[in-house]
Amino acid sequence: MTVTIVHAPNIAPQPWRNGGGQTRELLTWPPGPDWLVRISRADIESDGPFSAFPGVERWFSVLEGAGVALQFAEEERILKSGDVPLVFDGSTAPGCRLLNGPTQDLNLMIRQGSGVMQPVQTQTAWSGPFSARGLYTLSAGEWQAGGQSRTLPAHTLLWTVDGNADEWTFRPAATQHPLRAWWLGYMPSQNGAD
Numbered sequence: 001m002t003v004t005i006v007h008a009p010n011i012a013p014q015p016w017r018n019g020g021g022q023t024r025e026l027l028t029w030p031p032g033p034d035w036l037v038r039i040s041r042a043d044i045e046s047d048g049p050f051s052a053f054p055g056v057e058r059w060f061s062v063l064e065g066a067g068v069a070l071q072f073a074e075e076e077r078i079l080k081s082g083d084v085p086l087v088f089d090g091s092t093a094p095g096c097r098l099l100n101g102p103t104q105d106l107n108l109m110i111r112q113g114s115g116v117m118q119p120v121q122t123q124t125a126w127s128g129p130f131s132a133r134g135l136y137t138l139s140a141g142e143w144q145a146g147g148q149s150r151t152l153p154a155h156t157l158l159w160t161v162d163g164n165a166d167e168w169t170f171r172p173a174a175t176q177h178p179l180r181a182w183w184l185g186y187m188p189s190q191n192g193a194d
Contacts, residue, residue: 001146001162008041008155020048021102026157029132029186037132037186038109039157044068047097053090057110059117061085061182063138065103071095085117085182106136108184116185125167130185133168134159137181141172159184 006026013022021044028035041063050070060079062068067080072094079086080099088094090109108117116128120135135143135158143150143158146166152158172179 001148001160001164001166003148003150004157004159005150005152006157006159007153008157013043016051018048020044020046023107026136027134027159029159029161036111036113036188037115038107039134039136039159039184040107040109041136041155042105042107044096044098044103044105047095049095050093052093053109055111056090057087057113057115058090059085059087059108059110059115061106061117063104063106063180066098066100068099068103068105069097071097084119087115087117106182110186113186113188115187116183118183120170120179120181120183122179123169123171125169126183127165127167128185129165129187131188132159132161132186134184135168135170135181136184137170137172139172139180141170141179141181144169144171 008024011024013024015022021042023040023042025040027039029037062079062081070077108115137152137156138154140154143152145168170181
């Protein structure tokens with residue numbers, strides 16, 4: 001299994017055109033404009049609309065801060081640190097209102113398939129029919145899968161495209177409580193297109 005590791009603080013942030021925040025693009029797979037998976041960490045500094053991503057399934061989770069209120073056409077969704085990740089159509093571009101100051105979030109964007117973003121449970125194995133999958137962690141700890149292991153610092157993405165079915169586990173360092181980490185998965189659509 002070939003593993004890619006990206007430490008988020010080493011990625012230069014890109015300011016948004018509207019001045020409302022900045023994004024660190026952690027990974028596009030495959031690399032380039034025709035990516036199928038894009039993983040990023042964003043710092044939202046002021047209220048404003050999200051960018052539209054037509055044809056993209058978008059997963060969103062609050063990492064740090066008080067959270068946000070996302071305004072969709074039919075409803076408002078409140079998202080705070082520790083909440084279950086939200087999945088929505090990237091073309092909807094909801095309005096975003098900060099609840100109480102700047103917020104940091106994790107984004108998983110998927111084209112031509114479907115994705116998964118779910119909180120890691122300590123020592124609970126995770127697997128599935130993925131073509132590619134990863135782990136993003138705010139907590140330092142140890143990842144294990146198929147006889148391999150990696151010690152990861154906080155704010156790190158681990159990613160592999162080998163598509164094997166090994167069970168993954170992640171154990172936080174003794175000083176890292178509560179655990180703050182997310183499994184990320186990509187499954188291609190059956191016919192190769194949405």
